[in-house]
Amino acid sequence: MKKKAIKLAAASAVAASAFVASAPAQTDAASNVAAEVSKSVTQIKKAYHTYSDVTAKGEFADIKVVYKEYNAAKAAYNNAKALVNKAGGSKKDAYLAQLDSTYNEYIKKRVVTYIDAYNYAKKLEEKKIALEKAIADKDLTAAEKYYHEISYELKSRTVILDRVYGQTTRELLRKEFKTAAQDVRDSLVNDITVVVKLRAADEAIKKGDLATADAALKVANEYLPKVTETFKAKLTEENTKVKAAYDAANTPKVESVSAINAKQVEVKFNKALDRNTVTVDNFTVTQTGDAAGSDRLTGAGATNAIGTTNTGSAVLSADGKTVILTLNNDAALTNPTTVTVTVSANVKDTSGKAIEATTKTVSFSDSSVPVAEKVETVGSNQFRVIFSETVTTAADRGANDTGADGDLNARAAFVVDNNAVAVTNVVRDPQNPKALLVTVSGNLSAGNHTVRVNPAGNALIQDYAGYSVVQTDLTYNHVADTNAPTFTAEARNERTVRLTFNKPVRIPTSNNIAIRHSYDATGAVSVLANTLGDANADGFVDAVAGSNGTQYDITFATPLPAGQVPIYVSYVNNTGLTAANSVRDSFGNTLVSGTSATVTVTRDTVAPTVTNVNVVNATTIDVTFSEDVANANVATNYNLTNPQGNPVAINSVVRQGTTNTYRLTVGSMAAGGNYTLSISNNITDTSVSANRLAPYTTTLTVGDLQAPTVGVNGVTINGARDRIYIEYSEPMATTGVNSALDVNNYRTAAGAGGAQSTLPTGTTITQNGNVVTIALPSALAANQTHLVIGQVADAAGNKIAALQTERLMGNAAAGFQTTIDQVRVTDRETVTFRVGRHLRAVNEGLITADLGTADNPAGDIQAQSASFVNNADGTATVTVKFGTAGTPNPFATDLSGFDGIDLVASALTDINNLTSAAFADVAFATDGDRVAPVLGAVTTADTNNNGQLDTITVAFDEDLYIPSVTDSDFTVEGYTITGVNVNNTVAGSVVTLTLQEKATPDTGVTPRVTLVGSVTDNSPQRNALGAQAAVTATDGAAPVFLGFTAAAGSTNVTLTFSEPVTSAALVDTTDITVTGVTGGSTISAAADATAGNTIAATLGTAPAALDDLTITFVAPAGTAKVTDGTNTLNTNVLARTVNDVQ
The missing domain is CATH 2.60.40.1220 (Immunoglobulin-like)
Known part of the structure; x- marks a missing residue:
């Protein structure tokens, strides 16, 4: 028990000592927490200022340093927060709030958004650099890739930059990264637009969507001129490629031709055709053995007994891409045979583009028996029998054997209800080439009927290959139509309405049928049906082709009112109606008088294009x-x-x-x-x-559509007779059967029409320009005087008109003949002309401009220099200079006064080293002025006589085209031009430039005038004179007497002028007078020489105070004595006055 007490006492002592010791420790911990929080706050703010202080100067901090301080801030924040949570004591919540608010404000809101933005911006910069490299490398594929990537970033992600705290930092990021990337991206906006649109067009072409392709190509072509030089060539090439593909797809062409039976040919096209161009005249169908000029479609020419009646047809399918050609009634294809179909270039697609004329050949062989397939009701006493192919009768197959009303005489081929009903007529169905229309003697009853085709033993109905339809029984249900026809209507334009009936009807030519608008009564605007088909009438009715009687166009004489307009079909007399005076269907049902429909008429305000x-x-x-x-x-x-x-x-x-x-x-x-x-x-x-x-x-x-020709005297032979030269009008084909280099296209002949000989083995043929040289292995026999030229072609494929027989013209070395034309004056001393073959040299010493007295006389103008250019078409253009110091600018705007030009023999040497014959008086072309105007005299003027320049005139040697002259075409040194006027009523043309006057007198100034733009002459060719060197103006402004100074009591006066002048002695009263001096006065003396723009003079009597003194020059005696060296004194201002002399 005692031991336990001792232990408790000891424990208490220890606890007490611990309590006493903890008080100073707790004080230290609180101090540490505060320090750690302060340290964290400082680091957090430091992380922000690490970059913000730098961006404030327009620069970026090292991102590694920013990351370092950012990481340090995060660590300091986490450490401080942990310490506060452990030892924050009573201030824990306050410390945590301080840490969190500081961290959120400076790190999350500022540093983190900056780092994110900077990292994003650097990636954007990488794409920008990649795009710049693609541009430098001319890599269009890479350029497009990075263009789209940058576009995506700019559109969707650059918001990251907008989240950055601080306007200065945000703007710096935007400027250095976003704007820079955007600028590079934008530099290719036109290029990439073209790329995208060309790709879209290409894809649409492959899908057959030409409307989309056309729209894309239009955008591409709009932006193509704006693309960068870097990709212009590539994009132009790609545009040409896609456009060619579009044109190929968009150009109407024949895709296939097939003979589907002995009567019909099917032609398929790649595009929908204009229905109006699908006519039999634009197609021909022939077979092997047909005579030239024959056509089984129209019946033209005699072909297997075919008549000439044009009863063939060309029917266009609903989609507009297939034409079924049904041969002339009496024409058929032989079975088997080869068929040739020609499609004219007059056939067009719905956009108006013409098809390329096409000829296709196909094989035809028919082994199929025609089949009667079904029967359809047409009218009360008529039905249609439809076959698997076009059929006819045995008699009609070889000759025109149709009777009246087109009857095929095939009544015996059809039995109706076991002959209970008689067949009265059989004709071809105009709406279906594979059908026949059968008419019976009376109205058929409602219900089923049986039609037997080709009864046993009757082979009357056949196809055009001669195969007969086997006996066939067809049952059909005849339903009698008892309903009156109705119609709808639409306005085709402001005058024409189209009526569409719910079934085929017949509108006869009758004045009992009136089509009215607005109201249905006598007096309403109407069209009568007796105008059916009369397009020359003021108003008329017209059946719509191919509508099978379901559509009619009604054209009124005057426009319909705008808005909703009722259309009525009525009968003038509604009694006694018959098929001849009313609208009826094939069952005899009559349209009810007054039947109407409403159309919407819109006023057309759109101009045609x-x-x-x-x-x-x-x-x-x-x-x-x-x-x-x-x-x-x-x-x-x-x-x-x-x-x-x-x-x-x-x-x-x-x-x-x-x-x-x-x-x-x-x-x-x-x-x-x-x-x-x-x-x-x-x-x-x-x-x-x-x-x-x-x-x-x-x-x-x-393109080149002109057939080549052989020049006049264009076939020559050399003296050794082993070289023949042919001058064609243009370069010729060098490959193919029509090649001008093919020896098989030439023969030599013993005279015109004489025996012909092939060119000998070893002959070679070459072409230089438009001259073909035939090199023979040996001399040509003397009796071979002509060359026969076959149907050779030019480089564009145009063939020579026909076989040509040309005389071999003497020794080629004596001088070749050729065409010289298009002789034109191009400036005052230069003439150009065209030669009909390529040249090697021109001798200017053998060329003169002919004054007409004789060839090359002393008075003619000798050429001083000559040059030439060989043209792609086999000709050469020669340029000759004639002007000399003694005879400068010998020509006007043409060769007026000259007979033309003369070329002495050998003036020209062609590419084969042959020299030319002499050419005299080659006349100049009369196709207009080819010479630009020449700038002449430039003169100053003071038109209002105030001593200040206000106009300058610029003379030209011919009339100018007034709209081509503007004030911006000229500059006047030291002056502002305020207007311009052109006067063509004088010789040549005078341009007057109106000047803004200076503040001081300046009639002696002669500024430099420059034509900086261009002006054109008034000829149809509008020849332009471009910028010219400055011309110093001539002084055309006379000096002006501006006034004088005088003083009371003094005899000295000083006369002032608008520019420096000199003067001879002025004689009193003869040259100059003085008035206004009390008691009178005269000029008693005047200086002969002056200094500057004044003249000192002496009065005979001094003026008194307040005298009004006037000095007047006498014209012309006095004014003529005062001069600026060019002009004498201006006579428009003779007197000056000083009032109230002081």
């Missing part, structure tokens, strides 16, 4: 408008010029059927090049508003 211009051939252009137009058939509304700017005749303009396409027949464009077609705004649409076409101009690029 030109939607397509197509060069059909060398003399034909098709122009398609967006809608019906007026005056489009007037030739004067069109203007066509050739590549030289000269007019090409418009011979006629004809509308193509009912389409909006008009065909222009023009002068020849066979030479090719860029022709310009302009269409005036005299063309309007047919609406009430008569909306006017905007003036339209387009460039037509015409």
